[in-house]
Amino acid sequence: GDSVTQMEGPVTLSEEAFLTINCTYTATGYPSLFWYVQYPGEGLQLLLKATKADDKGSNKGFEATYRKETTSFHLEKGSVQVSDSAVYFCALKGSGGGADGLTFGKGTHLIIQP
């Protein structure tokens, strides 16, 4: 079945550092890929998405490119802020028949220190 693997956290960075959170997936066909973020005490929020190979999703300074050849969707940000501290989830939605639900990774806890 479909699966998503994320780098384990916590990831601790200093403010203004470059961020990469790795995400790889296993799925048949052409899934859609998403990054969700969960800030402390809040629900999951969609951060960005990409629906086909080589698409780049971007939002709030974060970017991720759908790489089919490496089955990856790594999240990047050039300069992180303390307010980016949160848990980040990579997820996919399969293109085949069956469940319409999302398959999530385990999440990566990001801590940004001033």
Added chain:
Amino acid sequence: DTGVSQNPRHKITKRGQNVTFRCDPISEHNRLYWYRQTLGQGPEFLTYFQNEAQLEKSRLLSDRFSAERPKGSFSTLEIQRTEQGDSAMYLCASSSQSGANQPQHFGDGTRLSIL
């Protein structure tokens, strides 16, 4: 857009009791999803509805679990004869239609604790 609303936010109950959670999706969204999230894990898909029809159930949804969406608006998730392993955050999400370009919007969840 008032967002997805879930009630209650927290539920504490004794093992063996029945519990029911409610989800009010974003109004015009015809798809509604239930997920379960345990500590340190990502959400796991349980079931989804298109309007009032329950179209898919995960193998995680044992026969003690039942979900309904009788009028195609709000949904309820009931767990009968709760067990320790049912302790988790139960998340509801909604989307406007099927298709990759319509993201799922999540509520804040109901946290269930089984004593």
